[in-house]
Amino acid sequence: MTVLIAGCGDLGTEVGLRFTQLGYPVVGLRRNASVLPAFISGQSVDLSAGKPVVPYDTEFVVVATSAGRATEEAYRAAYLDGLRNLLDALDDTSAAPRRILLVSSTAVYDVNDGSWVDEQTPANPKPGTDSIVLEAERMLHSRRPTATVLRLAGIYGPGRERLITQVRGGATLSAESRHTNRIHRDDAAAAIVHILLRPEQPAPLYLGVDDAPVPGNEVLTFLAAELGLPEPILGKSDLPEPTRESRRGGDKLLSNQLLRQTGFSFSYPTYREGYRALLAGAGIRHP
Numbered sequence: 001m002t003v004l005i006a007g008c009g010d011l012g013t014e015v016g017l018r019f020t021q022l023g024y025p026v027v028g029l030r031r032n033a034s035v036l037p038a039f040i041s042g043q044s045v046d047l048s049a050g051k052p053v054v055p056y057d058t059e060f061v062v063v064a065t066s067a068g069r070a071t072e073e074a075y076r077a078a079y080l081d082g083l084r085n086l087l088d089a090l091d092d093t094s095a096a097p098r099r100i101l102l103v104s105s106t107a108v109y110d111v112n113d114g115s116w117v118d119e120q121t122p123a124n125p126k127p128g129t130d131s132i133v134l135e136a137e138r139m140l141h142s143r144r145p146t147a148t149v150l151r152l153a154g155i156y157g158p159g160r161e162r163l164i165t166q167v168r169g170g171a172t173l174s175a176e177s178r179h180t181n182r183i184h185r186d187d188a189a190a191a192i193v194h195i196l197l198r199p200e201q202p203a204p205l206y207l208g209v210d211d212a213p214v215p216g217n218e219v220l221t222f223l224a225a226e227l228g229l230p231e232p233i234l235g236k237s238d239l240p241e242p243t244r245e246s247r248r249g250g251d252k253l254l255s256n257q258l259l260r261q262t263g264f265s266f267s268y269p270t271y272r273e274g275y276r277a278l279l280a281g282a283g284i285r286h287p
Helices: 010-023 072-092 130-142 160-168 187-195 218-228 239-244 257-261 271-281
Strands: 002-006 026-030 040-045 059-064 099-105 115-117 146-154 155-157 180-185 205-208 252-254
Touching: 002 010, 002 146, 010 026, 010 059, 010 130, 010 187, 059 072, 059 115, 059 187, 072 130, 099 130, 099 187, 130 146, 146 187, 155 187, 155 271, 160 218, 187 205, 205 257, 218 271
Parallel strands: 002 026, 002 059, 026 040, 059 099, 099 146, 115 252, 146 205, 155 180
Antiparallel strands: none
């Protein structure tokens, strides 16, 4: 009953460690498997260039590959070539995994009007990297119709502290603060384990996002207060409006109701709990 994690980076490793704590043997695939924790059996492989060795008793497969660069070439290598080689390897072996889950991105929704988005909302990615991510989802479902896709919003957590760094550096508020959506790394990993281990057949698609889609300015103001810094002031952007509006992420409110309905419970239901835990872990006391 092995768990195979293709793309055992930060998120994949956290997923793997959670499975090992439940008693599952875990095999992690990454270019340099020597950096993996001892609890995870590593296999060094470049999935974009070749097929991995799949354990015969693989029961769960998590595909959490990521592109090293934000180029179409890098995305095709990671999301399409890597997934194709993994699926080919599964076809070549006697392994018959019970469930397969692909980690995807909510960037496949190019929504900019602040409206609600859920699993029933049609994906409409911009041409380029976001379209490649959707192409990978479709490849998976065409070859493994019962597989599950988990579209994650912006992941933050240990080692993902960009906003904290920006606020410390004097980030300013935006005149047209878009809504932002996020999920703590630990909750993303817990959701993957939860979906795979449910007795009921998972849905084909879930959105992985916390309870609080909020204007980005609200998060910056909160972090400044937690850090004991002055409230950020309104800044000026020299970017023309179409450029600002087209930035990755758009302006949308992502719903987690379907994930919630599976019985999943968030450790960090909003950015407040999540960032407070991050700041506490860094030894920073909020006022």
